[in-house]
Amino acid sequence: MERQYILQRLPDVLLPWYRLNRRELPWRADREPYHVWLSEIMLQQTRVEAVKGYYARFLSALPTVEALACCDDDMLHKLWEGLGYYSRVRNLKKAARVIMDQHGGVFPGEYDAIRALPGIGDYTAGAICSICSDRPTPAVDGNVLRVISRILDDPTPIDLPTTKKQVAAELAEVYPEAAGDFTQALMELGATVCGPNKRPDCGNCPCNAFCKGFQRGTAEVLPVKSPKKTRREEDLTVFILSCDGKVLLHRRPKKGLLAGLWEFPNVPGHLNEQEALAAVENMGLRPRELLRMVERSHIFTHIRWNMRGFYIEVASAEGKPDWFTREQVELQAALPTAFRQFWEEKQDV
Template sequence: MHTKKEIQNQYKALPALLLPWYRKNARDLPWRRTKEPYRVWVSEIMLQQTRVEAVRGYYARFLTALPRINNLAEADEEHLLKLWEGLGYYSRVRNLQKAAKTVMEQHGGVFPSNYGDVRALTGIGDYTAGAICSICFEQPRAAVDGNVLRIMARITEDFSPIDLADTKKKVAAALEEVYPAGECGAFTQSLMELGACVCTPRSPKCGECPVKEICFARKAGTVEKLPVKLPKKPKREEKRTVFLLECDGKYAVCKRTEKGLLSGLWQLPNVTGEKTPDEALKTVDSFGAKPLELQKEVHKTHIFTHIVWDMVGYHILCGVKAKNFTWVSREELQTTYALPTAFRIFLED
């Protein structure tokens, strides 16, 4: 257990150690070449739950299609979802658009710089508001995510579970005390960079770490025990049967009406439970699509945040384009319809 004074000293030492290291080692990422709030905001939302390498292409495409916040506010929903296709967590892009509309209607199209106004935008939590205000407006606002919590748990050898809101508040408040004037954005990004490249969840590179001399966990040999997390709830498993129905070279899709998971997105027809091939053909018959031949059976799994879909998929040739579906070509599926990865994987084989 370290004293309050010792912990404060750890925080105070951070800017002088991290900033020179960051200037020398920062990765050249497209969203780091700008301080324009719209661009930084889009990148931060995309980077939630998605790897940097996966985001690069999406980021470039999104901003080419919607270069300004008014373009996002006015974009057609289908177009937006298509730009987001494959990134998952589709509520993120819907919230982006809601917030863009608020900026247009309540802030005259200019992204707000006041922390309270930024935080009030739909889909923007403490982390994103802190990132935008420090990076774009040089305000001493911390952006505390799992990476920063991990780093600080190790540097201060703090065994408080990082999932607790109190731990997050404590870390944010302590960081905001030491934000260096004029280098707030660089400080936020240096913490992100340390978490992404050096103080990684597994096998941190302590030997090349810019804060190794002050890190309490390194000195005590407790790095592998930190951070402490509360036990996770196991994911719920759900069985599903997915139909790839083909008729005259067209495929059946429909809109998801269920609330919650993937709501409002296009999908392949599907039902809960695992159907046998015979049951699958009967189900397709009940859709009015006149099944002619079962071509293929495949098994796939897709993992969401709280749920796992264990799916069986049947590719079935049909004699009738049942009216309750929209029938589209493979090309249209590629170019026009946003199909979440959970369904798109059935087009791959």
């Protein structure tokens, strides 16, 4: 009961605080569901500052759900290049198609219909439904869980599915009429005053009069998370092959990690120089000069790639279709960050 008593106090302090202190962000300019949806998907795993440019470019190229539904996949990947987690943008397009086919091109307003769209989970559905339609549907992400665990001084691990469910149910009970502002106020508090990776700024927090974590001095050790699982390590040899001012790219399989994006040719394991040159010959190409070798890594959520890259000039581009000029790599081919780092070090193309 004490939990509900504390949570009930949130709307009265958070709404005025939010209206005075909120950051002006491009996706807060209106409550158009397409805009809110796009921003929420982009903001998953990505910082606000990094998202701003992507958001503007995406909407300029694809201003409507209809434009997104009809968009060419290469253009879509290019608009997302560098943001990572490409399944997000593929699901955006799938959902846009569902909206065109099943909802007459109009973004649905009901929580269940929004939640049923590809790529939309409880959090995003709650955010869109509350922000765009002022419904009492909480959007509980890591920021909100951190705030609530501190306010309630609750040491239950926040990454347990049951914790998220409980917090969502409890918040739904205290939602005010201005549901959209309340959702955004909670997010804003969790992104700024009570933010991640820093000491909570309790002296400037509108909740400090009733925050148990602040009063008991436990805020800085909250939230609690379950012990981390270890990441799988994979070794990879990457070939940055050049010929006549072009580089060879390869399309990744349609399913799995980085599905459908472009990559430099690569093989599992770490090859030495002789093995790398032999591998290039096995691709049907004639190595002319091994220019250099570099070691790089890239971390995904569950995997770490330890990559050894060989820059090799080959004698002829014949026999392989996918040679790209510098301009084509920059403008057309979506090259994920794991491979782009080799491209950015390449000066001679």
